[in-house]
Amino acid sequence: MESFLPLLDGFATALAGWNLLYCLIGVTIGMLVGILPGLGPTTGTALLLPITFSMEPVPAIIMLAGIYYGSLYGGTITSVLINTPGEAASVATCFDGYPMARQGRAGTALGVAAIGSFIGGTFAVISLVFIGPPLAEFALKFGPPEFFALMVLGLVMVVGLMGKSIIRGVISAVIGLTLSLVGMDPISGALRFTFGELHLMEGFDFVTIAMGLFGISEVLQGMEMSMHAEKPPKVGSLFPRREEWKPTLMAIARGTGIGCLTGLIPGSNAVIPTILSYTVEKKMAKDPSRFGKGAIEGVAGPETANNAYCGAALIPLFTLGIPSSPTIAVLFGAFIMHGLTPGPALFQSNANFVWSVIASMFIGNAILLIMNLPLARMWGKIATIPPKMLYPAIVIVSVLGAYSVSGSVWDIWVMIVFGLLGYVMKKLDIPMAPVVLTFVLGKMIESSLLQSLMYFKGDFLGFFHRPIAGTLLALAIVLLILAVVASVKNKRGMLADDAEV
Amino acid sequence: MLSIFASLFERMCHGVNNAGVWAGIVILVYAITIFYQSFSLDYSTRLGPGPGFFPRWLSGGLIALTLMYIWDSAKNTIISGSDLWPTGRALSTILSMLGGLVVFTTIVDYSGFVIAGSILLFAMFIRDYKWYTALGASVAIAVLLLFVFQSLLGVTLPVNEFGW
Numbered sequence: 001m002e003s004f005l006p007l008l009d010g011f012a013t014a015l016a017g018w019n020l021l022y023c024l025i026g027v028t029i030g031m032l033v034g035i036l037p038g039l040g041p042t043t044g045t046a047l048l049l050p051i052t053f054s055m056e057p058v059p060a061i062i063m064l065a066g067i068y069y070g071s072l073y074g075g076t077i078t079s080v081l082i083n084t085p086g087e088a089a090s091v092a093t094c095f096d097g098y099p100m101a102r103q104g105r106a107g108t109a110l111g112v113a114a115i116g117s118f119i120g121g122t123f124a125v126i127s128l129v130f131i132g133p134p135l136a137e138f139a140l141k142f143g144p145p146e147f148f149a150l151m152v153l154g155l156v157m158v159v160g161l162m163g164k165s166i167i168r169g170v171i172s173a174v175i176g177l178t179l180s181l182v183g184m185d186p187i188s189g190a191l192r193f194t195f196g197e198l199h200l201m202e203g204f205d206f207v208t209i210a211m212g213l214f215g216i217s218e219v220l221q222g223m224e225m226s227m228h229a230e231k232p233p234k235v236g237s238l239f240p241r242r243e244e245w246k247p248t249l250m251a252i253a254r255g256t257g258i259g260c261l262t263g264l265i266p267g268s269n270a271v272i273p274t275i276l277s278y279t280v281e282k283k284m285a286k287d288p289s290r291f292g293k294g295a296i297e298g299v300a301g302p303e304t305a306n307n308a309y310c311g312a313a314l315i316p317l318f319t320l321g322i323p324s325s326p327t328i329a330v331l332f333g334a335f336i337m338h339g340l341t342p343g344p345a346l347f348q349s350n351a352n353f354v355w356s357v358i359a360s361m362f363i364g365n366a367i368l369l370i371m372n373l374p375l376a377r378m379w380g381k382i383a384t385i386p387p388k389m390l391y392p393a394i395v396i397v398s399v400l401g402a403y404s405v406s407g408s409v410w411d412i413w414v415m416i417v418f419g420l421l422g423y424v425m426k427k428l429d430i431p432m433a434p435v436v437l438t439f440v441l442g443k444m445i446e447s448s449l450l451q452s453l454m455y456f457k458g459d460f461l462g463f464f465h466r467p468i469a470g471t472l473l474a475l476a477i478v479l480l481i482l483a484v485v486a487s488v489k490n491k492r493g494m495l496a497d498d499a500e501v
Numbered sequence: 502m503l504s505i506f507a508s509l510f511e512r513m514c515h516g517v518n519n520a521g522v523w524a525g526i527v528i529l530v531y532a533i534t535i536f537y538q539s540f541s542l543d544y545s546t547r548l549g550p551g552p553g554f555f556p557r558w559l560s561g562g563l564i565a566l567t568l569m570y571i572w573d574s575a576k577n578t579i580i581s582g583s584d585l586w587p588t589g590r591a592l593s594t595i596l597s598m599l600g601g602l603v604v605f606t607t608i609v610d611y612s613g614f615v616i617a618g619s620i621l622l623f624a625m626f627i628r629d630y631k632w633y634t635a636l637g638a639s640v641a642i643a644v645l646l647l648f649v650f651q652s653l654l655g656v657t658l659p660v661n662e663f664g665w
Contacts, residue, residue: 054655167570171528174563178535178556185542185552192552193538223598224591392625395598396618396646399605404656412606416599427585428524446555454549 007129010355014363019059023360026063027368030070034090035078035382036390041071041270043218045330046210047394049337050401057338058353062360064334068327069121069310069361072270073368074379076113076303080106081380089270089306092278096291096298104236107376109299111238114372116252116304121365123256124263124311128318128358132347135319139344144455145463147321148448149472151441154322156476157265158434160483165429167487172425173434179204180442187450199410206333206440208402208414213432214326215398216419219391221426238373244296251281251297255304262305263312269325269433273309274302311361317342318354321444326433329440336440520585521574529567536560590628597624613661618643 013019033044044067052060075090080097093113100109142150159169182193183203194200240248255277262273281301282291291298314331316322321343323329335342340350347354372379402415425432438445452469456462464470535556542553587595601624609617622639630638647665650656 050656051654165573167566167573171563171566171570174559174566175528175531177559178532178563181535181556181559188543188546188552190542190552192542192556193535219598220595223594224587388626388629391598392622393642395602395625396622396642399602399618399621400646400650400656400658403609403658404650407657407659409606409609409659412602412609416602416606420599424524424585428521428580430524449555450550458545458549 006351006355007359009352010357010359011362013058013352013356014062014360019062019356019360020363022055022059022063023066023364024367026066027070027073027364027371029063030067030072031074031368031371031379032382033067034071034074034076035379036385039071039218039390039394040214041068042210042326042330043214043394044068044071045327045334046207046214047397047401049207049210049330049334050404052334053337053404057335057340057350058356060338061331061334061340061353061357062364064331065314065357065361066364068331069307069364070368072306072310073114073117073372076117077110077372077376077379080109080113080299082384089274089309090303091271092274092302093299095278096293096295099292099294100296100299103294104234105294106234107236107238108240108296110376111373112240112248112296112300113303114369114376116248116255116300117307117372118365118369119252120256120259120304120306120308121311121368122362124260124308124314125358125361125365127260127312128315131315132319132354132358135315136344136347139320140348142344142468143466144448144451145466145469146472148445148452149463149469149476150320150322151445151448153472153476153479154316154324155434155438155441155445156480156483158437160479165487166483168428168430169434172431173438176435176438177442177445179209179435180439181446186443186447199406199408204414204439205405205411206436207337207405208411209418209439210330210333210436211398211401212415212418213422213425213436215394216415217422217426217432219394219398220419220423222387222391234377238376240296247285247297248300251277251301252304254280254284255301256308258301259305259308259310260312263309263324264315265324270306270309273305277301277305307365318346319344321346323437323440326436329433329436332440518582519574520580520582522571523582525567525571525574529564529571532560532563532567536564594628597628600624609659611661613663613665614647614658615640615643615665616661617659618646 014023029048030041030044033039033041045064048067049064052064055063072089076093076097079090079093080101083094083098083101093109097109097113100106155173159166159173180203182200183191184201185192191201255273258277258280259273262276278291278298278301281295281297282288285291285295285297313324313328316324317328317332321332321341323332323342332342340346340353398415399412402411403409405411422432425435452463453460463473539553539556539560542556543551544553544557545551586592601621604624605617605621608620619636619639622642623635626635626638629635644665647658647660651658651660
C-alpha cells in the first residue's frame with residue numbers, strides 16, 4: 001500500500017499538460033513504428049532518442065516508453081489486416097488473426113487484441129508498482145561484487161538465449177564490451193584505445209551505435225527485399241461472440257501470466273512469450289485443429305503476452321539497473337543520457353520520476369485502447385505506405401539524430417560503419433542485441449569487477465565467499481554450461497533471433 | 502599446438518569463399534589489436550587491477566572465441582561470400598543509399614543541411630520516381646526537416662552561410 005501515494009503523485013505529474021501530450025505523441029509514434037513493416041520497437045526508440053536531447057527527463061522517458069509499448073499494439077494491426085507483422089512479436093498473431101480477417105472478423109481479432117493488450121499491459125505495470133519498490137530496497141544491499149555477479153548472470157542469459165550459436169552470441173557480447181573500453185577508464189582515468197583521435201576520448205556514443213546497428217542495418221536489409229503494400233480488408237464488429245468471451249478471457253489471463261514471468265528474465269524478447277502463449281493455448285484447446293484457421297484464443301493469448309512482457313521487462317531495469325532486452329537497453333541509454341542511473345537507488349533518488357513514468361504507462365495503455373478499438377481501420381491504411389518512401393525517411397532521420405549527438409559529422413560516420421557492421425552481422429547470423437546490451441553495461445561491469453577485486457585483494461574466489469554474489473555467479477556458470485550443451489546438441493531454435501529489433 | 506594451427510590453416514584455405522571465415526579473420530585482427538594495445542596500459546596498480554587488466558582478459562578471450570568461430574565456420578559452410586552482398590537492383594539501391602550517405606557526410610559542413618540532405622534523399626528517391634518528382638520531394642523534405650529540427654525541436658543542424 002505504501003506504493004499508492006507516490007503513484008498518485010506520479011499520476012499528477014504524468015497528467016500535467018506537456019507530459020500527457022508527450023505520452024500521446026509517444027504511443028502514437030509507437031503505433032506507427034509497430035504498423036510499418038521494417039521498423040520495430042528497438043529501431044523506433046533508437047531513431048527517436050536524439051529528439052529527446054533537449055527535453056526534460058520525465059517527458060523524454062514517458063515518450064520513449066510510449067514508443068516501446070505502443071509499437072506492440074501497432075504490430076497487431078498489420079498482422080491481422082494484411083498478414084504482415086509490423087514487428088516480430090506480432091508474428092504469432094498472423095497465425096489466427098489473418099484467417100479471422102479473411103472470414104470477415106478482422107474487427108473481432110483487433111478488438112480482442114486491444115482488450116488483451118490493455119489488460120496484459122496494465123497488469124504488468126501493476127506488478128511493477130508492487131514488486132518494484134521491495135525489490136529495489138533489497139538490491140540496495142548489493143555491493144560491487146553482487147552487481148558484477150548480477151550483470152554477468154544477465155549477460156549469460158542474453159547470450160544463452162539469443163542467436164543460434166553460443167559462440168556467435170558470446171563473440172557479439174565481448175565485442176560490445178571491448179567497444180565500451182574506448183575512451184577514459186572509469187577507475188584510473190587513463191585514456192584507452194583512442195588511437196590519437198580526439199572524438200574517441202569520451203568513447204563511442206550509445207545513440208550512434210544503436211541507430212547504426214538497428215536503424216541503418218534494418219534499412220539496408222529492407223532495401224534488398226521488395227515489399228508490396230496490400231489493401232486491408234473490412235474491419236467489421238469489434239467484439240467476440242457471446243460464447244467466445246469465456247475462452248478469450250481465459251487466454252488473456254494465461255497470456256498475462258506468461259508475459260509477466262518472461263519479462264523478468266534477462267535475455268528474453270517479446271517473441272518468446274507470444275510463441276509460448278500460442279503453444280499453451282493450442283495445447284489447452286478442446287479442438288486444437290481450429291488453430292491456424294481463425295481461433296480467437298490464438299490472437300488473445302499472444303497479444304496479451306507481448307504487452308504484459310513489455311511492462312514486466314521494465315522491472316529489472318527500474319529495480320536492478322539491468323536491461324533485459326535491446327529495446328530496454330535503448331531506454332537504459334536514454335536514462336543515462338538524461339543524467340539518471342537506472343537501479344535500486346532510482347526509487348529513492350528520483351522517486352517522482354519513476355512513479356510519473358509508471359503512471360504514464362497506465363495512461364498510455366488507456367490511450368492505446370481508445371486508439372485501437374474505434375480507429376483500427378485508419379491505422380491499417382498507414383501500413384500501405386511503400387518502403388520506397390519509408391526508407392529514405394528513416395535514413396535522413398537517423399543522419400539528423402547522429403549529427404545531433406555532438407554536432408559533428410564524426411557521429412554520422414560512426415553510424416554508417418555500425419550500420420554496415422549490423423547488416424553483415426545479420427547476414428552471418430551473429431546476434432546484434434548482445435553488442436548493445438554489453439556496450440551499455442560495459443563500464444559498470446568493469447568498474448564493479450575492479451572494485452570487487454580491489455576489495456578481495458585480487459582473489460577472484462572472493463566472489464564465492466559472498467552468498468548472493470556466489471549464488472548468482474554459480475547460476476551463471478550453470479546456465480552457460482547448459483547453453484553450450486544446447487548449442488552442441490543444436491537445440492537452439494526460432495526463439496533465439498534478434499527478434500525485438 | 503602446431504598441428505592445431507596447421508589444421509586451422511587448412512580449413513581456412515577450404516573456406517576462401519566462406520563469409521564466416523573472413524568475418525572471423527576481421528574480428529581476429531580487431532581482437533589482436535586490442536590485445537596488443539592493452540600492453541601499453543598498466544595491468545595492475547598499487548591499489549589493485551589497472552586500466553589494462555580488463556582489456557587484456559577480454560581481448561584474450563575474444564581471440565580464443567574467434568579462433569573457435571573460424572574453425573566452426575570453416576567446418577560448416579553456412580554463408581558463402583556471394584550470399585553476403587545482394588546483386589542486381591538490390592545492390593544498386595543499397596549502393597546509391599550508401600553513396601548518398603558518404604556524399605552527405607563529406608559535404609554537409611560546407612554546403613549546409615538543405616543541399617546535402619537533398620542530395621542524400623535524391624540518391625534514394627531517383628530509383629523509384631521520375632527525376633523531377635525525386636528532386637522536388639528531396640528539396641521539400643530537406644527544407645521541412647530543417648524547419649522541424651532547428652525551429653521546433655531546437656536541434657542545431659549544419660547550415661551554410663545563408664543559414665540553410
